[in-house]
Amino acid sequence: MLISFMDFSLAYSEGSAPALKHIDLEINERESLVVSGLSGAGKSTLCLAAADSLASYPAAVTSGEIMRKVDSASNGGTAIVMQNFYAQITYLRSTVFEEVAFPCENKGLPRDEIIRRVEEALGRIGIGHLADRNPLELSGGEKQKVVLATALAMKPALLILDEPISQLDPESAAHLADVLAELKKEIALLIAENDPYLTLKVADRVVVLSEGEVIADGAFGRILEPGIEEHVELPAWTRCVSEAVKEKHPDMEDSTKRYELSYKSAIAALRGIR
Amino acid sequence: MKIVYDGVSFSYPSKTALKNVSCEISPGSVALVVGHNGSGKSTFLKLMNGILKPTQGDVRLEDVNTRDKRVSELARYCALSFQNPDDQLFASTVMKELRFGSENIMGDGSLVDVVSEILHLENYLQVNPLSLNYALRRLVAIGGSMAMDTPVLALDEPTAGLSQREKAYLGSLISHAKGLRKTVVIVTHDLNFLLPFADEILMLSQGELRYSGGRDNLFNRKDARVLMAGCGVSYPIYARISSAVEAGKYCFDAKELVHELIKRKAGATRRTNGRHQLEGA
Numbered sequence: 001m002l003i004s005f006m007d008f009s010l011a012y013s014e015g016s017a018p019a020l021k022h023i024d025l026e027i028n029e030r031e032s033l034v035v036s037g038l039s040g041a042g043k044s045t046l047c048l049a050a051a052d053s054l055a056s057y058p059a060a061v062t063s064g065e066i067m068r069k070v071d072s073a074s075n076g077g078t079a080i081v082m083q084n085f086y087a088q089i090t091y092l093r094s095t096v097f098e099e100v101a102f103p104c105e106n107k108g109l110p111r112d113e114i115i116r117r118v119e120e121a122l123g124r125i126g127i128g129h130l131a132d133r134n135p136l137e138l139s140g141g142e143k144q145k146v147v148l149a150t151a152l153a154m155k156p157a158l159l160i161l162d163e164p165i166s167q168l169d170p171e172s173a174a175h176l177a178d179v180l181a182e183l184k185k186e187i188a189l190l191i192a193e194n195d196p197y198l199t200l201k202v203a204d205r206v207v208v209l210s211e212g213e214v215i216a217d218g219a220f221g222r223i224l225e226p227g228i229e230e231h232v233e234l235p236a237w238t239r240c241v242s243e244a245v246k247e248k249h250p251d252m253e254d255s256t257k258r259y260e261l262s263y264k265s266a267i268a269a270l271r272g273i274r
Numbered sequence: 275m276k277i278v279y280d281g282v283s284f285s286y287p288s289k290t291a292l293k294n295v296s297c298e299i300s301p302g303s304v305a306l307v308v309g310h311n312g313s314g315k316s317t318f319l320k321l322m323n324g325i326l327k328p329t330q331g332d333v334r335l336e337d338v339n340t341r342d343k344r345v346s347e348l349a350r351y352c353a354l355s356f357q358n359p360d361d362q363l364f365a366s367t368v369m370k371e372l373r374f375g376s377e378n379i380m381g382d383g384s385l386v387d388v389v390s391e392i393l394h395l396e397n398y399l400q401v402n403p404l405s406l407n408y409a410l411r412r413l414v415a416i417g418g419s420m421a422m423d424t425p426v427l428a429l430d431e432p433t434a435g436l437s438q439r440e441k442a443y444l445g446s447l448i449s450h451a452k453g454l455r456k457t458v459v460i461v462t463h464d465l466n467f468l469l470p471f472a473d474e475i476l477m478l479s480q481g482e483l484r485y486s487g488g489r490d491n492l493f494n495r496k497d498a499r500v501l502m503a504g505c506g507v508s509y510p511i512y513a514r515i516s517s518a519v520e521a522g523k524y525c526f527d528a529k530e531l532v533h534e535l536i537k538r539k540a541g542a543t544r545r546t547n548g549r550h551q552l553e554g555a
Contacts, residue, residue, distance in 0.1 A: 037437070038437040038438070038439050039407055039408070039409030039410065039435070039436065039437045039439070039440055040407050040409070040410070041437075044407065044408065083408050083435060084358070084360060084408065086358050086360070087360075133288065133289075134288065137286050137287070137288055137289060138312070139311055139312045139315075139316060140311075140316065140357045140358065140431065141311030141312065141463075142311050142312050145311070163408075163434075163435055166431075166434040166435050167311070167357070167431060167434055167463075168311060168463065169309070169310045169311045169313075169463050169506045169507070170463060170465075170506070170507065170508035171310060171506045171508065172310070172311055172506075173463075174508070194437050194438070230438075230439075233437075233438050235511075236466060236511040236512055236515060236528065237511075237515055239528040240512075240515060240528045240531055240532055242528075243528040243529055243531075243532040244532045244535070244536075247532055247533075247536065249532075249536060267515065267518045267519060270515070270519045270531075270532075270535060271518075271519050271520075273519075273532075273535040273536060273539055
């Protein structure tokens, strides 16, 4: 176990509606967990709490506990890419290379180690060509990649990503999904994301939040049911099959097919209509 | 309002972001601007309301050249919602935020109520927008731009950070803008959600315009997949499914696709029954 939420609740201020309610959740080593849910469900708050980044909310009221085996201050701790990743770029450094190196420098790592880590992180995210560019002049998507590379360079034991593909073009999003699928063999991932394609590729477990509460927790294919569907985005092919079941098409009467996540099986089912 | 880019180039100090772009966006249409990260999409949009002026060439909104007007004057023609909502929001309440743009261009704010209803912001009108979650902040930023009631509405990555619920609200807003004959220009990676609303597509790669024209024309081109791949744009998933199930036409959402399949099945059944009746006679 890397981190464990035990009956954890949080409100951003005394008397305000709780953002998280009685969360019981464990994240284990080399486990990848995707958190889904409508906006306002508590996904970002869960990420911040897991990253121990709630210090900037001094009015927050919490109950319960979060037990950690990872220490954000130590090497191999936690790294987070926030939803508003723009706020994470220091703009104190004039090149992307130096920007990505910044947290490693703060950790006091040896120069050679920093260079190795930065080169590896830039390569992994596919932005080696941006190394000498000024972060200020990058596009939104490129900035998101810089922050992702910065987090990777820290070599965390738990990597927390809040909507990591929000500004990425589809090719970059697919590339990041591949990188994360590889990375989960080495470290634990906590990803707040509604994109079903990333979820399919990366998630060992999907946790669905609604109004601060966990309403489902399990493998993607196992948690889908009518009450959960509105909180989770389905892949397009699954949505088509689900739509056909809703239309009560005779060829699709088998409602167990309603949440067919396999592309091939869904296409075969849809072809049955013709 | 017609939008014309005539030989437009734009350079930042260390990079040329747009190279000799010429295109026309028809009045009242919804145009999607797509392309890989760093292809020049946001720059394209910022040239529309004069935040950036072309290094070469001209951008015209109907007969108004953006070179000849200040940003404050161009705000009467084009409202732009930024890629990062936090760059845009500053008022102390959602209501003040929604009204600000409209009041400053001497508008009557008549769209504020409609916008807050369509985007389901009614319960937050007296709340500080910066205390809202990211999706709501984005909706407030988009709503403030729409409430300016300009003939052109420009949105930069409007679906980023929205869950399916807010995307549906955004869809209603786009439809409403279309109903008002506004020209809506949207920079996006989310073709899967926005294609059903689109009339025109502009595709950028490395600052060059690789396609501009009708949505359906694009998908009917034999080289559509290659063209899109060359711009780092994934072939939209519903178009891919339409081909895989031989739906007979390109559909852009699940409902349309399923209805098309059912319609074709009913047609095939009618033809078979007719043949049987003929054979029986």
